[in-house]
Amino acid sequence: MCGIFGIYNHKDAANITYLGLYALQHRGQESAGIACFDENTVHLHKQMGLVSDVFTADVLKTLQGTNAIGHVRYSTAGSSDLKNSQPIVVEYLKGHLALAHNGNLTNARIIRDDLRDSGSIFQTTTDTEVIVHLIARSKERNTADRLTGALNTIEGSYSLVLLTPNELIAARDPYGIRPLCLGRLKDSHIISSESCAFDLIEAEFLREIEPGEILVINEKGTHSLFPFKKVPRKHCIFEYIYFARPDSFMFGRTVYTIRKAFGRGLAKGDTVEADMVIPIPDSGIGAAIGYSQASGIPFELGLIRNHYVGRTFIEPEPSIRHFGVKLKHNAIHDLVKGKKLVVIDDSIVRATTSRKIISMLRYYGAREIHFRVSSPPTKYPCFYGIDTPSRKQLIASSHTVEDIKTYMQCDSLRYLTVEEMKDALDGGDYTFCDACFTGDYFIPFPRAMDMEQMELFSRQ
Numbered sequence: 001m002c003g004i005f006g007i008y009n010h011k012d013a014a015n016i017t018y019l020g021l022y023a024l025q026h027r028g029q030e031s032a033g034i035a036c037f038d039e040n041t042v043h044l045h046k047q048m049g050l051v052s053d054v055f056t057a058d059v060l061k062t063l064q065g066t067n068a069i070g071h072v073r074y075s076t077a078g079s080s081d082l083k084n085s086q087p088i089v090v091e092y093l094k095g096h097l098a099l100a101h102n103g104n105l106t107n108a109r110i111i112r113d114d115l116r117d118s119g120s121i122f123q124t125t126t127d128t129e130v131i132v133h134l135i136a137r138s139k140e141r142n143t144a145d146r147l148t149g150a151l152n153t154i155e156g157s158y159s160l161v162l163l164t165p166n167e168l169i170a171a172r173d174p175y176g177i178r179p180l181c182l183g184r185l186k187d188s189h190i191i192s193s194e195s196c197a198f199d200l201i202e203a204e205f206l207r208e209i210e211p212g213e214i215l216v217i218n219e220k221g222t223h224s225l226f227p228f229k230k231v232p233r234k235h236c237i238f239e240y241i242y243f244a245r246p247d248s249f250m251f252g253r254t255v256y257t258i259r260k261a262f263g264r265g266l267a268k269g270d271t272v273e274a275d276m277v278i279p280i281p282d283s284g285i286g287a288a289i290g291y292s293q294a295s296g297i298p299f300e301l302g303l304i305r306n307h308y309v310g311r312t313f314i315e316p317e318p319s320i321r322h323f324g325v326k327l328k329h330n331a332i333h334d335l336v337k338g339k340k341l342v343v344i345d346d347s348i349v350r351a352t353t354s355r356k357i358i359s360m361l362r363y364y365g366a367r368e369i370h371f372r373v374s375s376p377p378t379k380y381p382c383f384y385g386i387d388t389p390s391r392k393q394l395i396a397s398s399h400t401v402e403d404i405k406t407y408m409q410c411d412s413l414r415y416l417t418v419e420e421m422k423d424a425l426d427g428g429d430y431t432f433c434d435a436c437f438t439g440d441y442f443i444p445f446p447r448a449m450d451m452e453q454m455e456l457f458s459r460q
């Protein structure tokens with residue numbers, strides 16, 4: 001649950017990184033940071049908050065240098081505070097390095113305990129710091145080989161950018177769980193979690209970083225290493241369902257087209273009669289358009305989202321808490337009154353928000369509410385970098401669809417099935433992780449059950 005960005009060889013490296021992080025803000029809103037090298041001098045600025053709050057023009061002026069990396073964070077391992085923000089910058093025997101990571105290391109706690117037992121001192125509680133310690137202990141001659149050694153020790157998901165005074169290195173785990181792509185802006189190479197950042201800075205999208213690839217960018221150009229054992233690709237399907245921006249190109253497809261395909265899949269075989277299809281904005285919009293096109297039921301924006309509700313919103317007193325859902329979503333009264341609605345959301349986690357939205361639509365006179373979900377029931381937590389709640393908080397892990405329908409008080413409820421989700425990806429090899437729906441965890445997590453899990457889906 002993070003966004004990473006890196007640029008090599010640009011006179012305005014920090015400014016470009018700032019813009020890149022702006023485009024990646026949806027991937028993390030807790031903290032933001034940029035590190036850059038001016039010859040051998042490292043500059044770093046990171047703070048809690050949104051990119052627009054963390055960086056001012058004066059701050060950006062202090063971030064001199066032609067190479068930079070940046071990070072926006074939503075925590076999956078380690079608490080949400082400044083000491084855990086990234087990039088991590090360290091000085092070790094071979095000099096300075098800066099590192100920014102998106103993912104979750106499943107064996108980080110074991111390695112961390114071992115390192116601490118042998119004398120390492122940790123400054124943060126993030127899994128990312130483990131990588132830095134492993135690099136520092138390596139006897140290999142160059143940074144890429146030291147990084148390779150570190151990555152051979154860890155397990156889990158990672159897309160990362162590493163910066164030294166003369167190199168930018170990008171790496172993606174062998175399963176390719178989290179996205180990462182390569183672009184070019186004139187003579188500069190750029191790395192980004194998502195291609196939408198390239199569009200903002202008018203950079204050319206070159207390609208996705210391959211699963212298991214370590215890409216070294218330096219004055220000689222680019223050089224790829226593939227040092228890991230080949231394993232099947234397991235791209236996170238949840239990036240398509242909810243997390244990524246719809247205008248990004250990821251895992252070989254544009255996210256928006258896949259969201260629409262999931263909506264079409266939902267509509268196929270659905271016999272419900274309704275006056276209109278309305279999405280729960282924003283992430284339900286693509287699927288609702290697909291559903292509308294396939295079913296012939298008109299699409300309407302029956303719910304409007306307030307985009308200015310920050311993450312720091314303070315829960316109101318219990319006596320007025322029922323207003324809470326309206327802070328984020330409100331219905332267009334005249335539109336929904338007396339109507340039979342198909343309401344589309346991307347996923348259901350606890351179902352508390354869905355229930356409140358249904359109650360609000362009924363309050364404004366909706367006659368029937370048929371709730372449709374453009375993903376299968378989320379039954380299992382994610383240990384690979386998306387911050388789902390623990391299993392007992394996932395309503396689908398212990399309740400049937402009929403139970404959930406009764407709880408939400410809708411007239412009918414239907415989820416996309418795993419088979420329909422696969423069909424929507426239009427053939428070819430199925431190269432996706434779907435463990436949060438199937439429980440099919442392909443990377444073991446020896447002590448995962450006591451891994452801390454923080455609450456992500458605050459909207460649900």
Ligand code: SF4
Binds near residue numbers: 238436437
């Ligand atoms: S478990 Fe779900 S959220 Fe986690 S990587 Fe797999 S598909 Fe993505």
